[in-house]
Amino acid sequence: MGASEALEAWSALLGAGRVAVDAASLAPYSASTAARSTRPLAVLRPLTTDEVVAVVRIAARHGTALYPISVGHNWGYGDACAVRDGNVIVDLSGMRRILEMDRDLAYVVVEPGVTQAQLSDYLLREDLPMWMDCTGGGPDTSLVGNILERGFGHSPYGNRFQNVAGMRIVLGNGEVLNTGFGHFPTAVNQRIFPYGVGPYLDGLFTQANLGIVTSLGLWLMPKTQAINHFLCSVEEHGDIAAVVDALRPLRMGGILRSILHIGNDLRVISGGMTFPHQLAPGASRLPDEVRQQLRKSAGIGSWTVSGALYGSTAQLAFARKAVRMALAPTRARVQFLDERKLALGEMAVRMLGKGALAHKLRARVALGRSLFDMNRGIPNGRFLAGAYWRRRGGLPKGFPQGANPALDNCGLLWVSPVLPMRGADMLVASSLADRIFRAHQFDLFATFSMINERALGGVLTVAFDKEDAAETARARACHDQLFEEMMAAGYIPYRVGQQSMDKLDNGDDSFWRTVARVKDALDPQHIIAPGRYGPG
């Protein structure tokens, strides 16, 4: 068998301690929040690019498929699992060096194992004048992993792939490719200009299976004098359309430079609780009146717009005014949060001590603090709470400390359609989703984020009880119908879970044929991540 010979060679290379085949070691790599999972053959833990090269060469010699993961926290999109059974997981979480840092030009070079928390801590500890862009995926997620999936964050640097300069990649043939200017041995400019000279290749290695990225240059946002967070509440569902259209010119005009998130009521509600079985016994979806009641007691509307303003205090005053003026003709209520208000709130909480009012205020202040921290690159696990909505036993003890939705047995599927940034499109997409979730008896968690100046990136979550086989089957059906109807409506997703990768190819599409030809050219034996964003 090729595999057993390969395993011997890998053990000789990495030592037995960094090659595992036992069930206990492999279990985390077949635990998934999705309604499917795959079984790996083994897991390898290289620590350097050279080791990755040697790992790939051995795989190529023996024809064994590899599946690289950064730290494997790709929640809801496949987690730490390979797309197909029988792959050897290449777990890069041990490659966690910050290889370079430039204070003036505000960038770092990071390996795949560097987590949000690690970079954030580093920047704080060294008191560097820059902020990391942060996602809601939690402190222990990989920066590189998320960027290669073209994830988005919360700050003006939230279009994360746009802030990458220079990748190092191990190809399927074992060659090391440095992109941009990085392949010129003398280059001093590889981290400040992504394109290099000649074809710009980086995009090939995002949402792809064409190589194993072992480091990349990441631009960071220079700190600004101040931040304001703003929350904007929209009572009636239909009124959000006018709000989107009112905010679009500010986003396009550069006044709102950060990623804005527009979440429905359940997004906010699910931050503090899981499904209230006592209020809806036997149900998998909140009855409308219960939802209304929860919405009311949370003091929120149908939709909450959340975003941040960055700049000097003078710039912020101007931006606040612009936001207020833009929203004046709409039915949105706007609230701005700054460091001073937050500190006052925290003082009030301390003074109030215990009691219902203090409890409510404490929750609001804690949320404000988390949002504020996110804006300046301090990650927080609380935004993962939605994944636990239908979990038996609710939130684990000590949550969000050590939260791991895959190992915690959460059921979670996502559909992520991209919409033109127009209120009308948002209404179409959300009523489409609403109808389908209602039919399959699930609560709809919906966020539409202004991920660039012209697009809304939707994240629609099916949260389900994975221990209930019937509910799991319904969740899959709900996901699949949603996916298909969004595709039919033309709202193609920006990213997909592994269950949907083969649905992206209708079998007669020159795009996927082109991708397949490039795959054959760069990885002729199909060693790397078979099935990942690649045609059948």
Added chain:
Amino acid sequence: MGASEALEAWSALLGAGRVAVDAASLAPYSASTAARSTRPLAVLRPLTTDEVVAVVRIAARHGTALYPISVGHNWGYGDACAVRDGNVIVDLSGMRRILEMDRDLAYVVVEPGVTQAQLSDYLLREDLPMWMDCTGGGPDTSLVGNILERGFGHSPYGNRFQNVAGMRIVLGNGEVLNTGFGHFPTAVNQRIFPYGVGPYLDGLFTQANLGIVTSLGLWLMPKTQAINHFLCSVEEHGDIAAVVDALRPLRMGGILRSILHIGNDLRVISGGMTFPHQLAPGASRLPDEVRQQLRKSAGIGSWTVSGALYGSTAQLAFARKAVRMALAPTRARVQFLDERKLALGEMAVRMLGKGALAHKLRARVALGRSLFDMNRGIPNGRFLAGAYWRRRGGLPKGFPQGANPALDNCGLLWVSPVLPMRGADMLVASSLADRIFRAHQFDLFATFSMINERALGGVLTVAFDKEDAAETARARACHDQLFEEMMAAGYIPYRVGQQSMDKLDNGDDSFWRTVARVKDALDPQHIIAPGRYGPG
């Protein structure tokens, strides 16, 4: 012969009128501002993507190399010429439709023949609320052609490739590839989110020879309430370093959102005149004292920083203050220009009538008007004047009307190094260039532009008398030494002329090997643009 059969087939396809082989028709495709040019076999003029597909299929059948150009005005980097002899030019200048326009989401979809002037006129005529980004290449240059070379402009949308969403490409096998979401037949989101889902391929088709782009989506900048242009003069060469370092935080912090251009004295001087032979008889380079004198009479310093501020009047007031404060500790003199000042200047010119003072003021006001127009996407040919510096007979009659440096027999070579945005790097690169230009007896035209938040894009021009064989040889030697020393110093260029394409590959570089493999996969017969940004 394959070629003659191919020509017959193309004639049958396009009609004799759109296939040319006669010397007069081919002459413009071997005229180059560079110190070399190539001879094409024929020129074809398809008008639609379908015709391009048919052209490519015929080429593949007969093994004939094609060389696509948009309108062929790639001044100084190869103009309308193929990299190698004997190619069939595919001239796309007849594909000049604006295929789509969206007013709310501010984009157009354009074909390769659409020129800066054409799109600019269209936006003005339809009174659309958006501005095009504009280069100094002149009104008759192609938008698509420049973008595929990753050129940069003047506005906040000056990183042009970053504002492309969705390309249509004819591959070497005759397949049509739609990138981004464009290959999903239902997609309504292909123009608002460039990446699509799966590998992001667009970068492959920039600075490359992997396909023929027949249209692309181009984002336009929403108009702002006002624009201020600013000019900042730095008397002594060494003082520019502090200015770069002072402006960097404003560029990185989003206060200066447009591309800033930092030009040396000769860049400004050459805008209004050609080499003054009467002041320097027999010389190919201005004597230092003549240069000083010209600088003095133009009222400029060693360096001029030129850029624009965009926003509401309140934002502009804030930005002006920020620029003034940042520059206060430096030796720069700053001047802001707005619509009102410009109108006053134009009125004064009319009132003054004739005379020396009126003449001088008229020149300044005209320059101001041109800069202002550029900022809002109205192209102007005057910035091409530098190409004519050493031309016998000076500027052609009626310049810039119909200016065509290639047909006008200008001698022009460019080296375009990318530098970290640091004053120290700019001093190193410019003294390196200065030494080499002095040794080869050429005037150094230098611009360093803040092309993104972290990089300076240098454009260093060797302007020479192409009718003087010895000067031409020296120009080539000057260019080559400059190119090599910049590479050795690590300032790799962002773009190269055809004379340098083979110097980008040292013969043992996994980057170029990867590009070659992709080339073999997508264009196995090497039909498209052999030698263009591809390894030997």
